[in-house]
Amino acid sequence: MTRPRKQIVDYFPHDTDASQGRTLSVLQNKYGNDGYAFWFMLLELLGRSPGHFYNFKEVTDWEFLLARTHISRPETVRSILETLATMNAIDLELYEQGIIWSQNFVDRLADVYVRRKENKPGKPVSAAETPISSAEMPVSTISNPQSKVNKSKLLPLKGDSVKRSPPSKEKKDSMVNEIFADMRAFFGFPDKVSQDPIPNYGKEGQAIKRMLTRGFTREAIVLCWKGKVSQRGGEFVSMTWVNEDIGKPEKQKRGVKQLSTEAEIAASIEEVKS
Numbered sequence: 001m002t003r004p005r006k007q008i009v010d011y012f013p014h015d016t017d018a019s020q021g022r023t024l025s026v027l028q029n030k031y032g033n034d035g036y037a038f039w040f041m042l043l044e045l046l047g048r049s050p051g052h053f054y055n056f057k058e059v060t061d062w063e064f065l066l067a068r069t070h071i072s073r074p075e076t077v078r079s080i081l082e083t084l085a086t087m088n089a090i091d092l093e094l095y096e097q098g099i100i101w102s103q104n105f106v107d108r109l110a111d112v113y114v115r116r117k118e119n120k121p122g123k124p125v126s127a128a129e130t131p132i133s134s135a136e137m138p139v140s141t142i143s144n145p146q147s148k149v150n151k152s153k154l155l156p157l158k159g160d161s162v163k164r165s166p167p168s169k170e171k172k173d174s175m176v177n178e179i180f181a182d183m184r185a186f187f188g189f190p191d192k193v194s195q196d197p198i199p200n201y202g203k204e205g206q207a208i209k210r211m212l213t214r215g216f217t218r219e220a221i222v223l224c225w226k227g228k229v230s231q232r233g234g235e236f237v238s239m240t241w242v243n244e245d246i247g248k249p250e251k252q253k254r255g256v257k258q259l260s261t262e263a264e265i266a267a268s269i270e271e272v273k274s
Contacts (some may be wrong), residue, residue: 007051007054007121008048008049010110023089027039031079031080032105037086038069039089041069042054042100043067052101052105052106052121053100053101053121054100055098056098058101058173059206063201065077076187078221089102090102094123100255115260122169176209176212179218179222179269183222184198186226195225208243211242211246220246221242221246224245225242226238
């Protein structure tokens, strides 16, 4: 039997004038040393990842990316990745599908694969995890901003609070991140408060996924969560509690009036914010 192909590397070139290049100049200008450190730790991760791409669609993989790059604020990581995608340092189309791929990085590893007498890894096909060969790669690159995925297709219809069929795995992962963004925005992070209100992304993400699997929409989950936060006077409420109560008939519990309509929840939320 032939030996399995080794599509990882133990090292990659790091030029002494790397910080003077276009990518790092922009990252350092916008994010300081965090931008410089993130880029090279990301390249280390890509170098050790089979096929030299990283899939962060799963919540746990996203959390590992945060831990691996030593940046605790998800918004900062998201912003840096978006900057890299805009500059074509990473592939824009794949990034929007939860995959990090840098064609320039792989091209700089060409000599390694020449010595191994095998083709270098090719760009992954869309959101699938199977790469295509270099000979099959299209000549043009994705650089047109109009090619961005229409994220509104992943959002529920306005006023939708009923259950639907469970979304696909890809849409579910995307909606988890969208719900996280809704939760952070509700508490004003990072614009109004400096501390991330979500204490445990893994725990909250699993609870959200359970509700999505049960058929609840993103809007229904967020609406229920906001209602419970308002009942607690603006105190953070875990999605595990929402998962336990969402979809149950409304009733009086321990003398606390349960909010039964969207109008009541909205009014209560505005009262907490004011």
